[in-house]
Amino acid sequence: MNQRQPDRVVVINDRSAMVGGASNLAILSAGLLERRGIGVTYLAGDTAEHEKPAGDTINIAGKPLVQQGRLSAFAGGLYNSKAFETLQDLISMRDTPSTIYHVHGWSKILSPSIFRALAAVRDRTVLHAHDYFLTCPNGGLANYRKQQVCHLRPMSASCLVTQCDKRGYHEKLWRTARHLLREHFYPTGDLPANIVVVHERMRQIFERAGLNVEHVETIRNPVEPFLAEGAEPAAHRTFYFIGRLEPEKGFEEAAQAARIAGVGLHVIGDGAGRSILERNYPEVVIHGWRSRQGMREILRDARAIVISSRVPEPFSLAALEAVSSGIPVIMPDSALLGAEITARECGLVFRSGDTVALAEGLRHLAIDDGLIGKMAQNCRREAPRLAHTATSWIEALMALYGRVLERSETSRSAEIRPVRQFTAFGSRLLNR
DSSP: OOOOOOOOEEEEOOOSSSSSSSHHHHHHHHHHHHTTTTEEEEEEEOOSSSSOSSSSSEOOOOGGGGGSSSSHHHHHHHHOOOHHHHHHHHHHHHHTTEEEEOOOOOTTTTTTTHHHGGGGGGEEEEEEEEESTTTTTTSSSTTTTTTTTSSSTTOOOOOOHHHOOOOOOOHHHHHHHHHHHHHSSOOOSSSOOOEEESSSHHHEEEEEHHHOOEEEOOOOOOOOOSSSSSSGGGGOHHHHHHHHGGGGGHHHHHHHHHHHOOOOOOEOOOOOTHHHHHOOOSSEEEOOOOOHHHHHHHHHEEEEEOOOOOSOOSHHHHHHHHHTTTEEOOOOOTSTHHHHHTTTTTTEEOOOTTTHHHHHHHHHHHHHHHHHHHHHHHHHGGGGGGOOOOHHHHHHHHHHHHHHHHHHHHHHHHHHHHHHHHHHHHHHHHTO
16 A cells, blocks of 8 residues: 655744754755655745755745844734734645644743644644754753753743843743743644654653643654764864853863863854853864864864753754764753663763863773773764664654645545435435
8 A cells, every 4th residue: 555645745934044952953854855856835934045945935034033133023923913924825825635744942932822723724734843942941941041941831830930041031921921922723632643753762752741642642853974984983182062062062061171181172163152162161172063074073182072952952963963073062961861871882971050060070081992882883883873864864754744635534424424414314304
C-alpha cells in the first residue's frame, strides 16, 4: 500500500533567512521537499531581502519584535492581523484535502494570530517544537532572572507569580497573555495536535505540563558534521564554545571555567556578550560567526566542544555536529542529550550552572589524551544513532505527513458517514 503524500506543504516561519535553528530547518525542509517534487509555499513574517526559501514564497514584510517600537511589539506580538489575513486568504484560495501546514516558528513576528487561521485546517497542521513555547510562556523552561532551569509546572499558580523573564514582570504578564491567546485559538491541552518534538524527553515534559500528547511524534534534527574526516582531538589542546553570546547560552561560565582549569578557550559566535568577554576574559580568542568552511578550518585543532547553556537545550546542534565529526563534548546535565552523550561515552556532563564542576570536567579532558582518543572513536561510531541525516530527516517528515493525511481522511469520513446514512434512510422512506 502506497503511503499518502501531500500535494503541497505550506511551511510557516517567522524568518525567510537562515538566522537560527528553526529557520535553518524550515528553509532546509522547503528545498528538500521541492527536490522531491512536492509543491511548497513558504510563508514568512519578514521581508524578502534574501534568496527565497522556495519558488512560491510569501513575505508578510514584518520586523522581529525586538526591532519594533514598544507599543507596536506589544500589540503585534499578541495579534499580527496581517499574518492572520494573509494565511486565512491562502487557506481559503489554495487549500486542498492533501495540503499540509507546517509551523516552525511564530513567536518572533507572526504571533498567535496564525493559529486562528490554522484552526480551520487543524487536522492537517503540524507544529514543530524547536523550543518549549507550546507549554512555557518564555519558551525556555528557564528562570532567566536566576539564569537557571525552571522546574515549576508551566502556567501553574507558582509559575504565574514568578518573575522569570529577562526584561521584567510586565513582560512575563505579556508572554502569559500571549500563551493564553494561542491556546484559545488552538487548544493543545483538551485536543490532540500534530506536534513534532526533536527529542523523546520533550514528550514527557509536554505531558507533565498538561499537553495532549496523543499525536506527538519525535523526529530528531538532521546533522551535518563540522568535519567530514581527519579529526584528531587528542593531538590538540584548544576547547571551543560555539553559539550566540547571550547570557542563557552560558558563554561567561565557559570562560570562567576555562580560566579556572587553565585551558585555552576559543569562541565561534557573536552577540551582546562579546564586550564582556573582551573586557573580562582577554585570554579568550573570539572568532565571531564563521561560514561552514571557515568553521571547518578552525575546528580541526579542537580538543572538545563546550556546551554551557543555562537553559535545558532540547537539541544541541553544535554538540551533535561535533560528535559526528569525532570531537568529544562537555555539556550540562539539563541538556536533553546529556544522558546519551555520557552513556555512549562521547563526552562528559557537569551539573548545570556549576562553573566549578565545568572547570573540573575541562581539566579532566585536558590532561587525559587516552580518554579523548577513546571518546573520539566512540563519537564516530555512535553519531548515526543520535541524529538524522538530511535524507533520513525529510523521509521521516514525509512519513509523518502521510500519517497526518490518513488521520485527516479518516476523520472526514467519520463526519460524512452519518449524513450519508441518514440520506440513504430518508430515500428509503420516500420510496415506500
